[in-house]
Amino acid sequence: MSLLNELRSRFATALAEYGDEVPGLLEMIRVAQDPKFGDFQANFAMSLSKKVGKPPRDIATTVCQKLDVSDLCETPEVAGPGFINLRFRDSLLAARVSSIVGDDRLGVSPVKHPRHVVVDFSSPNVAKPMHVGHLRSTVIGDAICRTLRFAGHQVTSDNHIGDWGTQFGMIIYGYRNFVNMDAYRAAPVAELARLYKLVNQLSDYHATKAKLPQLKAALEGLNQQRVALKATENADPKKYQKAENQLVKQIDSAREAVESAEKTLAVVESDEHLSSLAAAHPTIARLARDETARLHAGDASNQALWDEFLPECLKALQVIYDRLGIQFDLTLGESFYNPMLPSVVETLAEKGLARSSDGAQCVFIEGNTAPFIVQKSDGAYTYATTDLATIRYRRDELKANEILYVVDNRQSEHFQLLFSTAALWGYDDMTFRHVSFGTVMDRNGKPYKTRAGDTVGLESLIDEAINRSRPIVNENDDRREVKLLNDSERAAVAEIVAVGGIKYADLHHNRDSDYVFDWDKMLATTGDTAAAIQYAYARICGIFRKLQISRSEIADSHAHVLITCPEERALCLQLLQFEFAIENVLYEYRPHLLTAWLYETSDRFSKFYDRCSVQDAETDELRQSRLILCDLIARGLKTGLSLLGIETADVM
RNA sequence: GCGCCCGUAGCUCAGCUGGAUAGAGCAACCGCCUUCUAAGCGGUAGGUCAGUGGUUCGAAUCCACUCGGGCGCACCA
Structure with missing residues (x-):
């Protein structure tokens, strides 16, 4: 059980007298906003104050008396207007971390109630080359798929390509x-x-x-x-x-x-x-x-x-997906649903949902002025029809119980109408979600284009990123007395850095906001970037290389983790928060919450690295402990990045 | 005209299911390499959270209005 859930279950007991309100109160137990307040804080006393008619500090004190967390935490403290500050015992953190040694999942167990989620993303028109406009859907959709799978859900990634329009x-x-x-x-x-x-x-x-x-x-x-x-x-x-x-x-x-x-x-x-x-x-x-x-x-x-054309078009798309390291379980485009369209309109009409308006078959949803057109006056079907057919296929044939549409936010009205129509149509037993995102802008706040005004092709985008990452890799290795990378290895690292940079720049923004495309930031070696996190990973590998110890050897050593300084403690706590980060990402499908964890992790590692020598640790035991921590941090960074579709290199 | 989204430090962005002095990264300034990769670490500076009013013990966060920006709105997908 995660630390937070453990705390919540203890609080549930102490708060039992508040009955139905307990779940809401437990929500108010959060990660402390400032380390000086401890690790977690409980904020419910203030909101209870009015209902109970007692001062919040008294409530907090009473709850603390009933609360049994002595095996987990230092004595809880009531502070300020009535916050309860909680600080885990070092021994607990150390024991927890010791129990996940060698685990790439950092102790995250699969969800108890897996769902079958279809993720609809990327979806380019096959007739024209993929461009920067497809990037966000592709990158965000892929990250969501990977994270859902990691959490234990059944995922079907589906590229709903435009191959029939x-x-x-x-x-x-x-x-x-x-x-x-x-x-x-x-x-x-x-x-x-x-x-x-x-x-x-x-x-x-x-x-x-x-x-x-x-x-x-x-x-x-x-x-x-x-x-x-x-x-x-x-x-x-x-x-x-x-x-x-x-x-x-x-x-x-x-x-x-x-x-x-x-x-x-x-x-x-x-x-x-x-x-x-x-x-x-x-x-x-x-x-x-x-x-x-x-x-x-x-x-x-x-x-x-x-x-004749289609296979060629698909092959060309595949080149891009291969370079980005993205795979689909299904590629069922519009053409696939073509034979099913007449029956969609028929059943809608039978249910009295669709009716003729200006010669077109439309569904009118209350509260919307715009109709949902399922058949045009010339008899042709629209993407609304296709989307409905797709929903039917995904539930009846794929047995999905949730569909995510990773599509930009300009189409929110369409999805609102689609979801409402689907529910009325009889598909009210599944969850639909428009995972929307903003536009990629240039530095002037205009949609990102080439100098000539064309959209930027994805192929050239990747090439440009590699052109920029290669010198970084070269420069770093050239500084070494003994070079660690040959030419083809350098090229491979440059590609990992380039593709990682493109993806990370996108994912680390809240998907709702428009974001400014900036080469310099994307491939910066400092700050909150893929390169910096990948580098932290490589530094850890460097420690093991230097000490001539293999990571698997350490992972199998059954040594214990010791907490002897704040830096070690911070790392332990961070490792144990990984599960929480995953939960947060999946709550509203926001991958930037995972980039935040990754950055925080690499940042804490840098501080540790700066102040805690592994090689020259005071005792053998401490040295072993620090090696274990290094290995776990490396696993966390690698796993976390992999959930975003970003690779790592042992040497950079 | 109707609807949706946005306005937080010089720049790019977090924070928005209300909670303690509003955070980070870049950029700026000052320090730190005989020591596991300085792609690092420590420190300084920088904000009437667009504005006004309201709800609340408490508002960047919720509500109303105003100003400023973006995007949709009947047969393209």
Whole structure:
């Protein structure tokens, strides 16, 4: 049992007279916010004060008298307005740590009630290369899967790829009209990506050309509104100012829209080849949509192209996943659910949930103005339909009792409607959760793009990270009198540092917030970064290397842990909190709570390393004890990082 | 117009199911390498937690309003 749970069960006895309120009161036992207050603190006395009609300090004192923790803690202290401060006995901490020697799990036992959780993440469109926009879902989703598994849950990771949408019509159209067969044979996916981009660009061109007059008119209209508004300035200056500010904002964004439209046109028109293509394919957008429709309708030649393209696209995705070290149990894309869509709408209609509105089949959820469209007026199904079919499959076939959707927060309304619809549809016996996250921004607070304005491809992102991590590795090893790494080892370490840096930078933010992408911070060797934690791990390995002792030998030695100084004590307590960190991560699926534990652990190790010599420990026993601590810390760091999908190297 | 999210140190962020003087990392300044990797350690400085009002014994945290920023909102996924 974890330290915290042990304490809580003792308090439960002492608080028995408060009946139903006890669980809530036990929640108020927390890790102390400051070490000088002990290890844990209980904060319930103040909130009980009013109900009981006694001063909080008296309540705290009474509870302490009834509390039996003498085998665990020093005498509890009542402090301040009525806090109860608890400090574990060194002997207890030492004994607990001694009992987990050699355990990669640091004594964390599997959950008693495992759930089957499907984690839906990454989910790129296969027609275009993966880019930075897919990074967060992929990294966060993978970390959640690993952590759930570690905790003992059954996990099915599912890559719900976009392999059936409009983008395939574009590729098919592009292939039929613009393919360069030599390029296609040499590198099919690159050529398909070019075709996608080209068709998209030409469609965009025509759409923009048609839209530009409206955009200009809108801008003009806003400018006129502003002139008209000016006349009201004296009537109510405050109100005027506010309206004026808002108008100015609207005008700015309208102007931006016009400018970007003009740029879109200019790019095509300034290029002879592109503009002749545009002229030759005036209805390209509709024709591409037609290709999609034909594919969906079962057209043999389009199906044949799809069958040809898809494996190549999947292979290209796999390259990225391999480099990131990410695996899926299932890759069931939209196409997989296609045959199931009609029955989704049918059963929704049978239950009276879906009804016709403007020719589309919609589910209306109370409290939402927007409908949940499950079939468009042209008969086509939407991603809402697919998502419902997916839920049905996951419960009925996979027997899942929980689904996590690791998808960015702009889609929260969609998921709210989806979950409500699913519950009404009969899927109210399972848990749905939108694990949402913010946008990756650049230093100016804009979504992260390349200098040219394109989204950043994941492949080049990883390459760039390696370009930056390699010199760090080289420099470190070059400083040594005797080099420890050869060229290929250095390359391997650089890759571990690079990929770890990318993942850690993402995971160490609370997933809800937008986060600023910053190469320098991501691969910094100091501070709260993957490299620093990986380095702490390597330093520990260095101790064993230097002393010529193997870690497994120490782990098997049955030696005991001694606590002789605050640094050792802090390390022991930290090791015993690992379980708590895992629980916290899984409570709301927040991996940053694990990065916090990792950083805290490596930080405490650095202090220990600085002040407590292993080699020159006063006694043999203490030396053994410190070796055990080092080994356990290394295990904790390695296991913790592995739950985030981050690797370690013994030598850096 | 409707809805969701955000505003904490110079910068990037924690803390938000209310609890003791608001934390960390970078950056800045001052110290520490004959000693297991200085990618380290010790110290200093830095904040009316956007603002106003409310609830409470107690508010960065809950509620209301204001200001500032972002994102969604009927047939793209």
